[in-house]
Amino acid sequence: MDTKAAVLWKTHSPWEIEEITLDDPGPGEVTVELAASGLCHSDEHLVTGDMRMPDDMQELLGFPQYPIIGGHEGAGTVVEVGPGVTSLAVGDNVALSFIPSCGRCPSCSTGKQSLCDLGQFLIVGRQIAGLTARHHLAKDGTDIGIMCCLGTFAPHTVVNEASCIKLEDDIPTDKAALVGCGVTTGWGTSVYRAQVQPGETVVIVGIGGIGINAIQGAVMCGARHIVAVDPVQFKRDSALQFGATHAVSDLEEAFALVGEITWGAMAEKAIITTGVAEGSMIASVMALVSKGGRCVVTSVADIAATEVTLSLFELTLMQKELVGGIFGGANARRDIPRLMRLYKEGKLKLDELVTTEYKLEDVNQGYQDMRDGKNLRGLIRY
Ligand SMILES: NC(=O)c1ccc[n+]([C@@H]2O[C@H](COP(=O)([O-])OP(=O)(O)OC[C@H]3O[C@@H](n4cnc5c(N)ncnc54)[C@H](O)[C@@H]3O)[C@@H](O)[C@H]2O)c1
Ligand SMILES: [Zn+2]
Ligand SMILES: [Zn+2]
Incomplete structure (x- = not known):
């Protein structure tokens, strides 16, 4: 699939909108069409270098951390499922949790999903399955990383089902984007x-x-x-x-x-x-x-x-x-649906959180507004 994404090529530089090719989802993966993505400060750490992996770690991994697609606070609809996916079907609405929850590691199985062992992949920038890339630069096929196994600064992405939290059908996905990181954290x-x-x-x-x-x-x-x-x-x-x-x-x-x-x-x-x-x-x-x-x-x-x-x-x-x-110590599979129900019942404010909405092309303006203290949360709407 052809799409576009906000890509960071190196620290201390602006996000660039690039044409991207997305591979089909691999085993255990799904393609998600995103409704919206929040502009969290954590992506800014990629820009300032706070979250830049040390060189020796990048060498050990065998690929560079940058270029990387930003964004880790999104929600949308599953449009394609890869082989072996059992928990999701095409048409399901999902919130993307910035921390995956596998459900079976020692942390997940003892009610500490925010410490899921798959969290080791958060800043690595590749798919959980085999540290491979599904995102490539359209013009020459260069592998591109994804923030927090997600890369939500793009209208479509391919993610592991461990990152997906299925939503009830009446939950608005643009609002659910915010619980993927900021609200729940x-x-x-x-x-x-x-x-x-x-x-x-x-x-x-x-x-x-x-x-x-x-x-x-x-x-x-x-x-x-x-x-x-x-x-x-x-x-x-x-x-x-x-x-x-x-x-x-x-x-x-x-x-x-x-x-x-x-x-x-x-x-x-x-x-x-x-x-x-x-x-x-x-x-x-x-x-x-x-x-x-x-x-x-x-x-x-x-x-x-x-x-x-x-x-x-x-x-x-x-x-x-x-x-x-991390992630407020929350359990994504319990707390994300719970918070969305509280929103539906008027007990949690989500609408009031979004100060300004942006187009993907305006992502740099969104971050400037964050730096200037103008936004509680900026939101990219696709
Ligand atoms: N631990 C986690 O799981 C997790 C998850 C998401 C975000 N984060 C981190 O949380 C932090 C906040 O993220 P955000 O998206 O809310 O950022 P933000 O930029 O939206 O908000 C930060 C706020 O801090 C204020 N501030 C800055 N310096 C201050 C000071 N000295 N005293 C008082 N206020 C000050 C700013 O005015 C701003 O209002 C970031 O470091 C982000 O990376 C952590
Ligand atoms: Zn965040
Ligand atoms: Zn786990």
């Missing part, structure tokens, strides 16, 4: 990784596509105070509309406010959802957290960064916790 960060409890105080640092959904999760958990931190006024206003009780512009202000509203006890939970995880901010965020409290890092850092500021004294004596989180 943010919501799950509050629900599963922070385990927010009724009456708790939660601080959410960074109100983009992930942080705004961490607010939705904290509201559902019954948090008493939800303090949003973001330097951008539009983000702070949006946070209040989504259920935050307070909004401040930096960590210093957050420290003073949280001290005041908790009578010095500080917040039970803090969540980091800034555009990039910076080790230098950890000590300041941990200072917002109470005795026995927990800080969850959901933002992605530079792959090579290892330095962190942290008071180990407080970590020990105040028994604080610092944890990470």
